Amino acid sequence: xxxxxLAVTYSIALCLNGGSTHPVILAVQQxxxxxxxxxxRPDNRGCLRFEGGxxxxxxxxxxxxxxxxxxxxxxxxxxxxxxxxxASIRNGRTEEIRVEGSEENNTYIxxxxxxxxxxxxxxxxxxxxxxxEKALVEVERLEATxxxxxxxxASQFEGQMLGIIAKNVFTxxxxxxxxxxxxxxxxxxxxxxxxxTSILPLRLSEYFTRILPPVPDxxxxxxxxxxxxxxxxxxxxxxxxxxxxLFFGSEVMGMETAAVHMARNWLLADTSLxxxxxxxxxxxxxxxxxxxxxxxxxxxxxxxxxxxxxxxPLHASPTRYTVVVFFEDNCPACSEALLQLVNMSxxxxxxDLTFYAVYTQDRKEILSRYADFFxxxxxxxxxxxxTSGFHEKYNxxxxxxxxxxxxxxxxxxxxxxPGTLEQLLKDDQQKNKTTLTRVPDMxxxxxxxESYALSDVTSPFTVLYFYDPACAVxxxxxxxxxxxxxxxxxxxxxxxxxxxxxDYKSWRKWLAEGGYTDWINAWNPSGDDRIHRHxxxxxxxxxxxxxxxKHIIADHLSVTALSYILNELxxxxx
Numbered sequence: 001x002x003x004x005x006l007a008v009t010y011s012i013a014l015c016l017n018g019g020s021t022h023p024v025i026l027a028v029q030q031x032x033x034x035x036x037x038x039x040x041r042p043d044n045r046g047c048l049r050f051e052g053g054x055x056x057x058x059x060x061x062x063x064x065x066x067x068x069x070x071x072x073x074x075x076x077x078x079x080x081x082x083x084x085x086x087a088s089i090r091n092g093r094t095e096e097i098r099v100e101g102s103e104e105n106n107t108y109i110x111x112x113x114x115x116x117x118x119x120x121x122x123x124x125x126x127x128x129x130x131x132x133e134k135a136l137v138e139v140e141r142l143e144a145t146x147x148x149x150x151x152x153x154a155s156q157f158e159g160q161m162l163g164i165i166a167k168n169v170f171t172x173x174x175x176x177x178x179x180x181x182x183x184x185x186x187x188x189x190x191x192x193x194x195x196x197t198s199i200l201p202l203r204l205s206e207y208f209t210r211i212l213p214p215v216p217d218x219x220x221x222x223x224x225x226x227x228x229x230x231x232x233x234x235x236x237x238x239x240x241x242x243x244x245x246l247f248f249g250s251e252v253m254g255m256e257t258a259a260v261h262m263a264r265n266w267l268l269a270d271t272s273l274x275x276x277x278x279x280x281x282x283x284x285x286x287x288x289x290x291x292x293x294x295x296x297x298x299x300x301x302x303x304x305x306x307x308x309x310x311x312x313p314l315h316a317s318p319t320r321y322t323v324v325v326f327f328e329d330n331c332p333a334c335s336e337a338l339l340q341l342v343n344m345s346x347x348x349x350x351x352d353l354t355f356y357a358v359y360t361q362d363r364k365e366i367l368s369r370y371a372d373f374f375x376x377x378x379x380x381x382x383x384x385x386x387t388s389g390f391h392e393k394y395n396x397x398x399x400x401x402x403x404x405x406x407x408x409x410x411x412x413x414x415x416x417x418p419g420t421l422e423q424l425l426k427d428d429q430q431k432n433k434t435t436l437t438r439v440p441d442m443x444x445x446x447x448x449x450e451s452y453a454l455s456d457v458t459s460p461f462t463v464l465y466f467y468d469p470a471c472a473v474x475x476x477x478x479x480x481x482x483x484x485x486x487x488x489x490x491x492x493x494x495x496x497x498x499x500x501x502x503d504y505k506s507w508r509k510w511l512a513e514g515g516y517t518d519w520i521n522a523w524n525p526s527g528d529d530r531i532h533r534h535x536x537x538x539x540x541x542x543x544x545x546x547x548x549x550k551h552i553i554a555d556h557l558s559v560t561a562l563s564y565i566l567n568e569l570x571x572x573x574x
Contacts, residue, residue, distance in 0.1 A: 008051050013084040014063060015047040016070075020089075025064040026050045028057070029072075031238060032201040034064075055079060058161060059196020070094045072112070073105045074161040076193075108162050111153060115169070118146050147173070161193060168199045171206075178539060180222070181472050183211050189231040195238055204242055209250075216257035216295070217558030219247065221473055223258070227266060240266045240273045248286075253413060253420075254295040263287050289395040296564050299324070299409045300393035304358065304381035307368045312356075312379050315409050320352035321425060322409065326394065326401040328360045329370075337400040338370075340418035345375050348425075353377060358390060360399060408568055438551045439464065439544070440534050444498065444522035447508055452522050454550060459494035461566065462550065466535060466542040468501045469510045477541045480559040482516055493566065495519035500537045502527060 014024065019042065026038045037056075040048040055078040063070040063085075071094050075081060083101040087094050099105045122139045129135035146169070153166035172185045184207055187194065194200055212218050223243050227236055244267060247259035263283040267274040274280055292300050302314040302324075314324065325341060327334040338357075345355055355378040359367045362384040371380040383390055390396055394403065404413035404424055413424045443453045454464070465481060467474040478497075485495045497519055499507050504525065511521060524531055531537060543557040545565060554565055 008053065009055050010050070010052050010081040011083070012050040012081065013047065014042075014049075015045065015084075015086045016042060016065075016089055017046060017086070018089040019046055019070075019087075020066065021046075022066050024048060024070070027062050027064055028196055029060040029062065029198050030196055031242070032198065034062070036064075056081065057196055058193040060161065060165070060198070068092070071097055071109070073099075073102075074108050074165070076104060076160040076162070104157060104160055104162050107153070107157070108165070111149075111162070111166065114149065115146065118142055146170075161197075164188070164191070164194060164199070165197065168197075168203070171203070175538070179211055180539060183207050184226070189226065189229065189235050189239075192232045192234045195234060200235070200238065201242055204239065205246060208243065208246060213556075214250075214252045214255065215558055215561070216254050216261075217560045219255070219258045220261050221476065221558075223262065224265075225473060233272065237273045244283075253415070256290055256414075257294045257296070260287055260290050260294065264291070289392055289397060292392070293394050293403070293411060293414060295411050295414055296560060297411050299403065299405050299411050302356075302358070302381075302388055302390060302393070304383050304388060304390075306379065306381050307364065307371045312381050314356050317354045317356065317379070317409075319354040320407045321354070321428075322405040323353065323355045323421065324358070324394070324403040324405065325355065326358045326360055326390070326396045326399055327370075328399050329363070329366045331399055334400045337402070337418055341402075341421075342373075342375060344418060344422055345377055353425075354379065356381070358382065360390075360396060406568065410564065410568065438549065439546060441550075442498075442530055442534070444530075445525050447511060447521045447523075452520065454496055457494050457496055457520065458548075460492045460548050461494075461553075461569065462546040463493065463495040463562065464544040464546055465495060465497045466500050466531070466537040466540050467497065468499065468540045469507065470501060471540050474541050475514075477543075477559060478514065478516065481543070481562075482514070482519070484559055484563055485519055488566070497521050498531065498537075499523040500531065500540055 012026065016024075021042055023039045023041045025036050026040075027034050027036045029035075038050050038052075040050060042048050056075050058075050058077055060072055060074060062072045070087065070089075071085075073083075073085065083099065083105065085100075085105075086098045088096040097109045099109060122142050125135050125138050125142070129138070150166045150169045154163050157163035157166065167186050170186070171179075172182050174182045184203055187199065187203060208219050208222070212222060227240060231239070240262060244259055244262040247255050247262060250259075264287050268280060268283055268287065271280075274283070299314065299322075303311050304314075306312050314322070323341070325337070327338055341355065345353065355374070357370070357374060357378055357380045359370060359380065359382040362382070364382075364384070367380065367382050371378075374380055394401060402414075402416040402418070402421060403411055404416060404421055406412050406428075412428065413421065416424065439454070441453055441455045443451055446452050454462075463481070463485070465478075467478055469475060469478075481495070485493070497516070499521070501507065501523075502525075504523070507523065511517060535542065542555070543559070543562055544555040545553045545557060545562060547553055553569070554561070557565070
């Protein structure tokens, strides 16, 4: 016999005093999205009750009316729930919220009002005070009060949603040099309840767009560190997909490398992270069309004929820079870009610059017309049978598509517009004119107790590497750098690896376990400031590239950037 009614697992009542009779939506915050769950219209007393036969997931919930959020509330556990809210609406604002059946939400409502009042007070101080220094001191004092209260609530409601919310109002209070490793420490990646808040997308976006430098190797390193760490499967799935979208949509040149890495090494490699077949097919296409033409990669070879049938190899261009542009006719964007590029090439005729223009269609008369129009330093080619695979090699799914290559035909710019291309050329040329700074000499001690000075290193290029095995990423960086060192020409490149800690026995053990014995290992056993007064090594690892006279060629390098620079410098010296 069927039951006459279904058991009510949750009951959420709401009475609005002074509100409208428009429907009210019960919704949950899921990352950057608000997900509606149910809709009811208030009765003539302004009251309604949401009920259901299944438990609601823990998370941050809200009531919405007329596209306005009335207020948030929290559910901390997936268990039967009976809670009632009464709220007064005045001038379109929600005031005087009372809660029955949840002390956590009573505290949460008071906490929300507290934050509103304190931040409004901070704004008033900054706007009204004519003494900026005094205003800043007052605001800092106010922030300290807010931090103290949020810390108290995080402790008092540990294990509940309010504890999660309070703990993540602020990021950890750490020295700036430690922020890259500890910025996300307040997030418990093992707790899936954080998915039903807005915390994760907010902090991940801040971390990867503001805290970390916009260098593909760096963001990849820290993305991998998060996903390989102690993390709940559902949180891992969300974080992997979010980071892919973040890198994919980035306007920072070169961030496609990070997006390809996330797709190939995580989302496509593990179906539990992305099981949507249509999305996976789109990612596979993205990886296939981008994996050969990322910034820092050797440009794929193109040996295409010109209008006369002569093969014009892209890699045969002898100039310092080569601009590769893919275009078609009946394309207004192409016409505009080509005119700007022609004007640019005429302004820079004295520079070591070649334009390699690839016509992407099959009308020879159009090709000949363009070839006659372009200046002398342009090579105009085509692939009427589409046998070269240029579409996939250079991600030519739309036109125009513009790349910048250096003398070694390494991609140093992609997906450029003419203005960005010209600025990139100026920046690269200016960088090569920069006066190099010489690093001061350091006398340190090897792992065997022998004195060794930086000036003792005799090599065309020296990699000066500061590290501490205690840091979270130094192990991965050291392994990658050692692999690069082992494949390099030892007659041209030396590595001076400096341990910045003070635990000699642990350091010796770490060197032996890692096999890092073929390069120069050194440390400062005296504990004085001979290293710190010249180099900021509070946030290792730090990689610098020096020339033969120990001038700094580049610093704060990733291993990939170091490899690219070394390849270019060694090729130029041949």
